[in-house]
Amino acid sequence: MFADERKAQIVTYLNQHKRVTVAELAQIFSSSESTIRRDLQELEELGLLKRTHGGAIAVEVAGFEPTFQERNVQNSEAKERIGRLAASYVQDGEIILLDAGTTTIQIAKHLSARNVTVVTNSIAVAAEVQNNPGTHVVMLGGELRQTTGAFVGPFAEQMLSQLHVDLLFLGANGLYSGGVTTPNSVEAATKKAMVHCAERTMVVADASKIGQVSFVQVCSWACIDALITDKPIVNNTLAQALESAGVRVEWPQEARFDNRDY
Known part of the structure; x- marks a missing residue:
């Protein structure tokens, strides 16, 4: 042939x-x-x-990228559990950066009792925390992507280059052995800028993202401190990559005794 x-x-x-x-x-x-x-x-x-x-x-x-509305109803229970667990790592007085996404919104919903500064490029996240009495909100500017409700692009990246945050919660469309991926190149560049300005970075993603590869790589696992998901990693290639990079994997306590779908 x-x-x-x-x-x-x-x-x-x-x-x-x-x-x-x-x-x-x-x-x-x-x-x-x-x-x-x-x-x-x-x-x-x-x-x-x-x-x-x-x-x-x-x-x-x-290159497939579901709309915000489509993602918001997908795996909603898992995302709520991830959000609750992720929020437990936030300490009073910290500056946290919340990436745009339906999982990071769940984190925002569990921050009402925290005295923190929330930096975000998400309209939905900002709306969720705006009335929290102890929360100071910093909104990133830029070009609004209607698909994700996120401000992205050079203006957002310029703002991020001047910031230093304690903790970033980073969303993703795909997680594989090579790292974190997303379908859109402009959004990927903004996510990269987020990683660069963060002292610690935690990826938050439900198990449906495991083993998936989107069009653009955001970063390798060497840039990530922890992955918070909703069940143990059963993808051996990914599990090995996470271990090699020293990435801590966390999932909700209730999932530790639930063997369904593993």
Whole structure:
């Protein structure tokens, strides 16, 4: 089989199955894994797929971004438990940075008893904490993305470059062995600026994000102190990456004795 024919069939297979590993493709096309990796690199450069650790996913999967309303009703129970646990790490007097997202809103809902400064780029988060008597709110400016209700872009990044916060709660669309990912490049750049200005960074994401890879990488696990999710990590590749990077993984106490779906 000619190389161009093989690459065309790889794209067709990926569009049908949405995700695939290098080992699977090597077996399907009776090729070496190094040959398949070169094919995937060339196809990614053409914008026909998105490479992941050990394989590839279809572009439509990598770039898919549900609306705020859609995400708000997905895994709402898990997000509430994550939010409650995450808020327990906040101490009075701290400056915390809350990324935009439906999970970070749940953190905001559990901060009413704290005397803190909340910095955020989220309209929904700011609205949630604005009436808390002990909360000082700092709103980041920038371009408003209607999909996420977040202010992003150069103006937001410029503000962040002048700040230093004690703790960042960072949202994500995908978590894999290589790090934290999100579908939009502008939003990813703002998230990176958030990580750079934080003393400590905790990723907050429910288990549906585990093993998923979105279009743009925000940061590697080396930049993260902890991951707060709703159940233990059963993805061995990700678990190993987290351990190697020294990332602490936390999940709600009630989930420790719930073996469903593990």
